[in-house]
Amino acid sequence: xxxxxxxxxxxxxxxxxxxxxxxxxxxxxxxxxxxxxxxxxxxxxxxxxxxxxxxxxxxxxxxxxxxxxxxxxxxxxxxxxxxxxxxxxxxxxxxxxxxxxxxxxxxxxxxxxxxxxxxxxxxxxxxxxxxxxxxxxxxxxxxxxxxxxxxxxxxxxxxxxxxxxxxxxxxxxxxxxxxxxxxxxxxxxxxxxxxxxxxxxxxxxxxxxxxxxxxxxxxxxxxxxxxxxxxxxxxxxxxxxxxxxxxxxxxxxxxxxxxxxxxxxxxxxxxxxxxxxxxxxxxxxxxxxxxxxxxxxxxxxxxxxxxxxxxxxxxxxxxxxxxxxxxxxxxxxxxxxxxxxxxxxxxxxxxxxxxxxxxxxxxxxxxxxxxxxxxxxxxxxxxxxxxxxxxxxxxxxxxxxxxxxxxx
Amino acid sequence: xxxxxxxxxxxxxxxxxxxxxxxxxxxxxxxxxxxxxxxxxxxxxxxxxxxxxxxxxxxxxxxxxxxxxxxxxxxxxxxxxxxxxxxxxxxxxxxxxxxxxxxxxxxxxxxxxxxxxxxxxxxxxxxxxxxxxxxxxxxxxxxxxxxxxxxxxxxxxxxxxxxxxxxxxxxxxxxxxxxxxxxxxxxxxxxxxxxxx
Numbered sequence: 001x002x003x004x005x006x007x008x009x010x011x012x013x014x015x016x017x018x019x020x021x022x023x024x025x026x027x028x029x030x031x032x033x034x035x036x037x038x039x040x041x042x043x044x045x046x047x048x049x050x051x052x053x054x055x056x057x058x059x060x061x062x063x064x065x066x067x068x069x070x071x072x073x074x075x076x077x078x079x080x081x082x083x084x085x086x087x088x089x090x091x092x093x094x095x096x097x098x099x100x101x102x103x104x105x106x107x108x109x110x111x112x113x114x115x116x117x118x119x120x121x122x123x124x125x126x127x128x129x130x131x132x133x134x135x136x137x138x139x140x141x142x143x144x145x146x147x148x149x150x151x152x153x154x155x156x157x158x159x160x161x162x163x164x165x166x167x168x169x170x171x172x173x174x175x176x177x178x179x180x181x182x183x184x185x186x187x188x189x190x191x192x193x194x195x196x197x198x199x200x201x202x203x204x205x206x207x208x209x210x211x212x213x214x215x216x217x218x219x220x221x222x223x224x225x226x227x228x229x230x231x232x233x234x235x236x237x238x239x240x241x242x243x244x245x246x247x248x249x250x251x252x253x254x255x256x257x258x259x260x261x262x263x264x265x266x267x268x269x270x271x272x273x274x275x276x277x278x279x280x281x282x283x284x285x286x287x288x289x290x291x292x293x294x295x296x297x298x299x300x301x302x303x304x305x306x307x308x309x310x311x312x313x314x315x316x317x318x319x320x321x322x323x324x325x326x327x328x329x330x331x332x333x334x335x336x337x338x339x340x341x342x343x344x345x346x347x348x349x350x351x352x353x354x355x356x357x358x359x360x361x362x363x364x365x366x367x368x369x370x371x372x373x374x375x376x377x378x379x380x381x382x383x384x385x386x387x388x389x390x391x392x393x394x395x396x397x398x399x400x401x402x403x404x405x406x407x408x
Numbered sequence: 409x410x411x412x413x414x415x416x417x418x419x420x421x422x423x424x425x426x427x428x429x430x431x432x433x434x435x436x437x438x439x440x441x442x443x444x445x446x447x448x449x450x451x452x453x454x455x456x457x458x459x460x461x462x463x464x465x466x467x468x469x470x471x472x473x474x475x476x477x478x479x480x481x482x483x484x485x486x487x488x489x490x491x492x493x494x495x496x497x498x499x500x501x502x503x504x505x506x507x508x509x510x511x512x513x514x515x516x517x518x519x520x521x522x523x524x525x526x527x528x529x530x531x532x533x534x535x536x537x538x539x540x541x542x543x544x545x546x547x548x549x550x551x552x553x554x555x556x557x558x559x560x561x562x563x564x565x566x567x568x569x570x571x572x573x574x575x576x577x578x579x580x581x582x583x584x585x586x587x588x589x590x591x592x593x594x595x596x597x598x599x600x601x602x603x604x605x
Contacts, residue, residue, distance in 0.1 A: 165498075357527050373523070
């Protein structure tokens with residue numbers, strides 16, 4: 001196997017095995033080996049092309065092996081327990097044995113009779129291949145599954161077909177991301193491990209992911225930004241995992257004392273600005289009153305000066321100005337505060353970021369105003385809309401919350 | 409719809425597109441600004457960054473959330489609209505889902521119910537309530553979109569870019585600028601470039 005840091009030996013590798021090693025015999029190991037090499041040599045076009053060419057060769061070989069009949073240790077095909085003519089019985093047997101390569105081979109070679117006469121069985125097979133072992137299929141095998149799923153003569157409820165197609169597209173995105181050297185691979189690993197798993201399993205994976213990303217010193221913002229930009233379907237899969245976790249149980253509130261303090265500290269910006277508006281509104285009438293008073297006492301042109309002093313310069317003029325400045329300072333402090341303390345509270349109490357953000361909104365809904373209630377830099381908005389927020393706070397309290405109680 | 413988006417992306421080519429004197433440039437050119445577009449209107453960004461949009465814009469699939477009513481009838485006026493769009497290939501394959509997510513957002517427009525308490529949803533509510541907000545490239549809460557990344561934006565609908573000069577049913581391709589400093593504008597791709605694909 002060629003050393004990843006030695007350009008000459010990488011270019012000298014004439015076969016996939018020489019480049020990726022014997023261990024890269026399955027689709028996942030191969031993709032990982034390729035991604036590692038591609039990452040090292042991404043700035044060198046010649047090496048990148050060579051690595052890619054050998055990767056494509058190896059991938060084709062892995063796909064062919066996956067769709068071949070099951071063989072024993074000596075390479076002899078294992079005889080089918082059922083007569084080859086009865087493909088539906090073979091499909092059922094392969095399904096019961098959870099034999100993915102056999103299922104794939106049957107769907108590839110006998111799709112017509114199977115779809116025509118046994119659509120329900122085919123749907124079961126497709127569901128197993130996609131939801132059960134989809135992450136272990138290679139791109140070519142997935143294409144074969146997609147071809148059968150897209151057949152117009154497949155008799156199945158449209159929502160079943162649509163769900164399968166969405167899952168297939170997500171798997172495609174996963175495979176593409178695994179071959180992208182710019183992608184933080186622990187994110188792919190997390191999707192792979194939490195694919196269609198129960199919320200508590202997904203939460204365990206995300207706790208692992210949080211640790212892994214920190215250990216590898218991966219910039220979370222940059223990693224998610226890259227996914228959102230270049231692998232939106234995988235970004236969506238991560239969001240769906242978060243939705244599944246957050247939906248796994250009753251909504252919970254932070255401790256009452258912390259809630260009261262934080263509600264006080266994090267008011268909607270529009271509510272603060274409303275105070276500014278009220279203060280500013282007193283300025284014009286104050287000035288008018290002052291002028292009228294001055295005109296009454298000594299007439300123009302000294303009316304303005306006298307009026308302003310005698311009309312009460314502080315309560316109606318300086319006072320409102322100070323209020324405006326104070327509110328502006330408070331908004332600046334609020335928006336520069338960040339959400340680190342909120343994330344710490346979410347971790348400690350096992351709260352989902354969105355759940356915590358909603359709990360800290362005032363009980364009385366703030367009326368619609370001219371200014372947004374929670375602009376982008378408001379700490380509650382940051383907590384709610386940052387796609388990395390959960391990965392910055394998920395911990396053992398979240399797992400405990402999702403773990404079903406033991407029945408004695 | 410996915411084949412339309414794929415074909416259009418192939419036709420436009422990868423950014424940056426060398427467009428000087430090109431027929432594409434001509435097709436993507438903008439009519440003069442409509443009279444209602446004042447200097448302080450956020451939609452001026454479509455004109456200000458038009459060259460960037462054409463050379464570096466990325467193709468996405470969009471659906472109309474709401475549009476000025478004149479756009480649904482034949483006429484001469486260009487008018488503003490709110491769209492949601494996505495780059496997610498899953499939704500390109502199932503555009504009716506994008507339409508569902510977009511139409512659901514219309515509930516915020518002139519809503520008589522209390523504003524939502526959720527801060528993120530509240531932001532979207534504020535943007536859509538009056539129809540005058542000029543938000544651009546705002547990601548919708550994932551709970552509103554089945555987890556798929558979907559974005560909301562204001563834009564100008566140019567009749568010259570529409571088949572029959574008016575809005576119809578169904579999703580549309582848009583060009584979205586996702587480089588340089590935000591806000592990132594979007595524009596509907598002229599139908600002459602994609603309706604035959």
